[in-house]
Amino acid sequence: MISAAETGTGHPPRVLLAKLGLDGHDRGVKVIARALRDAGMEVVYLGMRVTADQVAAAAAQEDVDVVGISVLSGAHMRLMPRMVDALERHGLRGAGAEGDVLLLVGGTIPDSDVEPLQQMGVDGVFPVGTFTAQMVDFIRAGLSREAR
Amino acid sequence: MSSTSNENPRTLSGLPIEPLYTPAGLDTSGFDPATDLGIPGEFPFTRGAYPTMYRGRLWTRRQIAGFGTARATNERYRFLLAHGQTGLSTDFDHPTLTGYDSDHELAEGEVGRLGVAIDTAADMGELFDGIPLDQASVSLTINHPAIVLLAMFLHNAERRGTPWSALRGTVQNDSLKEFHGQKTFALPPAPALRLTTDVVEFCTKHVPNWYTISISGYHTREAGSDAVQELAFTVAQGMAYVESAMRRGLAVDEFASRLSHFFGVHNDFFEEIAKFRAARRMWARLMRDRYGAKRPESMRMRFHTQTLGSTLVRQDPLNNILRGGLQALAAVLGGTQSLHVSGYDEAYDIPSEEAMRISLATQMILADESGVAATPDPLGGSAYLEALTNQLEEAAMAYIERIDGMGNGSMLDGMLEAIGSGYIESEIAQASYRYQQRVESGDYTIVGVNDEYSGDASNAGSLELFEFDYAEEERQIERLTTVRQARSESDAAASLRDIVKTAQADGNLMPPILTAVAAGVTEGEIMGTLRNEWGEYVDPGVF
Numbered sequence: 039m040i041s042a043a044e045t046g047t048g049h050p051p052r053v054l055l056a057k058l059g060l061d062g063h064d065r066g067v068k069v070i071a072r073a074l075r076d077a078g079m080e081v082v083y084l085g086m087r088v089t090a091d092q093v094a095a096a097a098a099q100e101d102v103d104v105v106g107i108s109v110l111s112g113a114h115m116r117l118m119p120r121m122v123d124a125l126e127r128h129g130l131r132g133a134g135a136e137g138d139v140l141l142l143v144g145g146t147i148p149d150s151d152v153e154p155l156q157q158m159g160v161d162g163v164f165p166v167g168t169f170t171a172q173m174v175d176f177i178r179a180g181l182s183r184e185a186r
Numbered sequence: 187m188s189s190t191s192n193e194n195p196r197t198l199s200g201l202p203i204e205p206l207y208t209p210a211g212l213d214t215s216g217f218d219p220a221t222d223l224g225i226p227g228e229f230p231f232t233r234g235a236y237p238t239m240y241r242g243r244l245w246t247r248r249q250i251a252g253f254g255t256a257r258a259t260n261e262r263y264r265f266l267l268a269h270g271q272t273g274l275s276t277d278f279d280h281p282t283l284t285g286y287d288s289d290h291e292l293a294e295g296e297v298g299r300l301g302v303a304i305d306t307a308a309d310m311g312e313l314f315d316g317i318p319l320d321q322a323s324v325s326l327t328i329n330h331p332a333i334v335l336l337a338m339f340l341h342n343a344e345r346r347g348t349p350w351s352a353l354r355g356t357v358q359n360d361s362l363k364e365f366h367g368q369k370t371f372a373l374p375p376a377p378a379l380r381l382t383t384d385v386v387e388f389c390t391k392h393v394p395n396w397y398t399i400s401i402s403g404y405h406t407r408e409a410g411s412d413a414v415q416e417l418a419f420t421v422a423q424g425m426a427y428v429e430s431a432m433r434r435g436l437a438v439d440e441f442a443s444r445l446s447h448f449f450g451v452h453n454d455f456f457e458e459i460a461k462f463r464a465a466r467r468m469w470a471r472l473m474r475d476r477y478g479a480k481r482p483e484s485m486r487m488r489f490h491t492q493t494l495g496s497t498l499v500r501q502d503p504l505n506n507i508l509r510g511g512l513q514a515l516a517a518v519l520g521g522t523q524s525l526h527v528s529g530y531d532e533a534y535d536i537p538s539e540e541a542m543r544i545s546l547a548t549q550m551i552l553a554d555e556s557g558v559a560a561t562p563d564p565l566g567g568s569a570y571l572e573a574l575t576n577q578l579e580e581a582a583m584a585y586i587e588r589i590d591g592m593g594n595g596s597m598l599d600g601m602l603e604a605i606g607s608g609y610i611e612s613e614i615a616q617a618s619y620r621y622q623q624r625v626e627s628g629d630y631t632i633v634g635v636n637d638e639y640s641g642d643a644s645n646a647g648s649l650e651l652f653e654f655d656y657a658e659e660e661r662q663i664e665r666l667t668t669v670r671q672a673r674s675e676s677d678a679a680a681s682l683r684d685i686v687k688t689a690q691a692d693g694n695l696m697p698p699i700l701t702a703v704a705a706g707v708t709e710g711e712i713m714g715t716l717r718n719e720w721g722e723y724v725d726p727g728v729f
Contacts, residue, residue, distance in 0.1 A: 060280035062369030065496070068615050068729035070624045085727040086369065087284075087292065104365050111280055112535060112654065116295030147644065148534050149645055159550040166533055167500050169626050 049080075052102040056084035056093045058121065061063055061111035066144060066166065071108065072172035079104075079177070090117065094124035102139060105130075106176055109145040110166070114155065118143055122159040131159070140180045144168065197619075198454040198630070199412035201577045207569035219573055222467070226562040228482070230470040232463050232575070234490050234521040240347065240553075247549045248490065249441035249542055250327060252277030252302035254658035255665065256312035259302040263317060263407065265539060273524060275325040276313070277301035278335070280350070282405070285331045285372035285713030286468035288662045300536060301327075304729035305662070305710065306669045307703040310338035311345070317622040319348045324355035325400070325490070326450045329660045330372035332359035333574045334709050337699045340393065341372045356446060356490075358385035359385050362423045362601055366610040368404030372713050374601050377720040379694065381428045387698040398447045399427055402488065407450035408496050411620020413461045417578060418448065418585035419610060421468055426675075428477055433598070439690055442484035450494040451513040458513070460574035461563060462520025468579055491517035497531040502645035506530035511548050518552055523620040525549055535652045549591035585613075611728045674705030681705050682715050689719045 057064060057073050064086055068128050075081045099106050107121055122141065126132040130139045143155060144164035152163045162176050188499045195203045204211075224230055227237030236242060237554065249271055251262045263274055279301040286299045287305050297303050304310055314324070319342075327337045329474040334358045343353055361378035364371040369376065403420035424445065431441050447465065451458050469487040473479040510527045517525055527545035529537025537545070553559055565571050586597075592609070593600025594717035604610050624630040632642035655709045681702035688698045702712055 059294070060284045060286070060292055060370070061296070062280070062283075062371075063408075064369055064725075064727075065408065065618055068621055068727075069410070071729040072615070072619050073622070083727045083729060085725050087725075089292075110318065111296050112299045113295030116656075146533070146535065148651060165500060171626055 047131055049096055051079045051104060051177060052100060053079050053104040054082045054084060054097050054100060054102040055087040055106045055108065057086050057108045058088065058090060058117045059109065059111055059113055060087055061109060062086060063110035065135065067108035074174065077174045090120040090124040093131065094123065095149055097125065097130055097139060098128045104140045104142065105144040109143060111165060112146060112149055113142060114145060115151060117118040118160055119158050137184055138170060140177065187349045189646050193318055194207065197457040198452060199414045199457060207573055209569050212569045212572055215573065217576065223566060228386045228473065229485060231486055232468040233563035233566045235466065235523065236485050239521060242558035244553050244559060245518065245522055246270050246273040247546060248273035248275045248325065249523040249526050249545055250275040252275050252537060254298040254302065254655065255662050256304065256309045258658065260313055260315050266542065270550055271545055273323045274694050275526065276327055278328050279303045280370065282709060283370035287708050287710030288666055290710060293457065297662050299654060303337065305666045305708045306706060307338040307341045308669050309665065314342065317344065319343050320352040326357045329358055329361055329368065329370065330378050330381065331356045331709055331713050333385050333696060333699055333721060334703065334712050336385060337703045341700060341703050342550055350393045351395065353393060354395050356400050358400045358401055358402060359384065360402045360423060362426060362605065363402050363405055365605045366410050366614055367402065373720055374723045380432055382427060382693045383434055384696055386431045386441055387434055387436060387694055389444065390436060396444065397426050398441065398444050400446050400448045401427065402448040403448040404448050406614065407452065407494055409614050410621065411453065411614045412617045413457050414581040415579060415613060415617060416705045417461050417465055418582035421465065421582065422586050422589050422597060422601055423471060426601040429596060429598040438479045439481045439484050442473060442479055443481065445490035447487055449489055449491050451491050451492050451517045452511060453497055453509065453514060455516050456574055458516040459520045460571055460578050462514060462522065463575045464579040464582065468582065488523045490524040491522040494530045495528050497533050497632055498528060499632060500533040500645060501532055501640065502534065503649060505634060507544055510545065514548055514552055518558055521563060531649055531651060538650055538652045540650060555604055559650060608728045611726065615729050669706050677705040678707045681707055682711065685712060685715055688718060689716065
């Protein structure tokens with residue numbers, strides 16, 4: 039379990055999960071939603087067929103610490119730059135942000151795309167088959183780093 | 187710990203497995219070979235849909251394909267036909283599946299990405315260019331917009347001079363599984379079911395050799411259900427369609443023989459074989475006893491099988507060739523009519539040509555080298571398999587009774603309630619989470635993932651993966667623009683007004699949609715018109 043103190047925010051980690059585009063493969067994102075909730079986090083699942091802008095607006099409104107995007111359509115290289123951009127426009131990352139939200143992406147992602155995704159500003163890339171426990175650890179480590 | 191050393195072994199869906207099965211034990215369980223097994227090709231079809239099974243005719247090797255523009259997919263079809271494929275199956279991209287044109291803002295990045303992009307009847311013409319429509323059996327894997335895509339197909343057949351009665355093929359048209367399985371819905375449940383029934387009604391009268399619905403469990407399984415749920419919800423969907431067509435005034439024996447089914451096949455070898463056998467028996471009993479079918483063809487379930495993409499592992503991807511081979515063997519021992527073996531590289535991207543060639547070879551090795559095709563239902567009578575078949579039927583029937591209760595004795599109303607209340611989705615989400623926990627805890631072993639040697643596993647390495655060409659998106663949008671510019675705007679607008687009128691008057695929508703696609707109206711325009719009329723569906727996101 040992750041304690042509120044670990045995140046340094048005074049509340050349990052808040053995570054927003056969503057699927058961008060028209061992709062309907064939602065098995066993974068729902069397993070992750072449940073696993074993060076069971077690990078003591080507050081999870082908001084925004085659902086599927088949302089735009090990067092809707093995700094960023096919801097992230098700002100819900101004051102989340104983590105944004106997790108699921109893409110199994112293969113469109114991650116097109117969609118994630120828009121996500122990074124939308125988070126910056128909503129003041130959740132980059133210059134002017136109080137503290138960057140942690141941005142994660144999971145899905146059918148070839149190994150060769152992992153580094154380019156990280157370079158465009160995605161903090162964590164989780165290809166299909168990743169254990170949920172690894173994601174919990176990654177979020178815990180990422181948030182406690184920011185809290186310091 | 188491996189699953190075989192487990193002291194309390196269960197099938198993947200959690201059914202208990204006895205230490206030993208004996209013929210005597212089967213007898214005392216109440217199993218009656220005369221009524222529970224029968225002979226192949228006869229009620230209750232447990233042992234197979236046809237008397238001689240693969241001795242008479244091998245299963246159809248039907249690898250699904252679709253990516254990029256119609257031109258690119260047409261080339262892949264010709265490649266597959268040249269390498270031993272015997273039937274065609276079309277994967278559509280997400281914008282096509284969900285009823286949006288390629289230039290819609292939500293379509294960005296997904297045009298042609300996981301399937302072929304079809305916006306207009308002209309695209310459909312190009313997709314099957316040079317392929318004889320009266321010889322190749324064609325499967326169109328499309329659901330809420332099925333009526334539109336089928337109209338485009340029928341329009342092209344007419345233009346090429348192929349009579350509709352000569353067309354053999356399938357349209358998936360399984361609207362209900364979209365809400366808990368595939369999740370590429372375009373409309374709310376009730377109007378989507380109406381369109382499904384429009385296709386059944388129209389084809390029964392005008393395209394007599396077409397399979398009007400492929401009642402699908404594959405996507406439900408991919409969404410995380412277990413074998414029992416896949417079986418139960420697929421049969422439940424089928425019952426809702428039968429009741430919907432009967433409410434429309436069709437007699438069950440008029441349309442039931444043109445319904446087909448589609449299942450996934452997972453890792454648990456015997457449970458999967460039992461699932462297929464139980465499915466045939468359940469369907470036969472329900473069609474005869476509940477719906478009063480008289481023709482044996484109305485009771486005989488035929489199905490397509492695809493090895494489940496979600497069983498493919500990224501680590502040591504060549505091992506997926508063996509997984510696919512075992513799953514395919516289970517499908518064949520379960521008596522499938524056609525088969526797709528997923529590509530071993532699909533945990534990374536859609537399959538390469540090399541992966542598809544190996545999938546076809548897998549099927550040919552089973553058909554020609556292994557001897558398993560020599561006699562129908564070679565495992566029939568096995569004490570373990572028959573016990574499992576009974577257990578699966580019983581567990582699936584319990585779900586069906588629950589859903590029937592939700593509809594007060596109507597499976598049509600019961601399914602709409604079970605979907606609307608989130609019941610089905612919640613059941614699947616729980617099974618999916620249980621499975622993930624079993625994998626993460628090591629209770630269920632997947633080689634290369636959580637076994638003691640998995641540290642040695644390597645990733646894709648030198649695999650030659652599929653390379654998607656994003657210029658396909660631009661090319662498709664250009665094609666779409668050209669069609670829009672060439673058509674008569676007044677004809678297009680008039681045909682859309684006719685669609686609205688028919689939608690409001692509760693008429694069959696196929697005739698006005700046929701007129702619209704002939705006038706160059708796009709899929710997105712037709713589905714958009716219906717969305718305006720009937721509203722959109724918002725996924726409840728139960729987890």
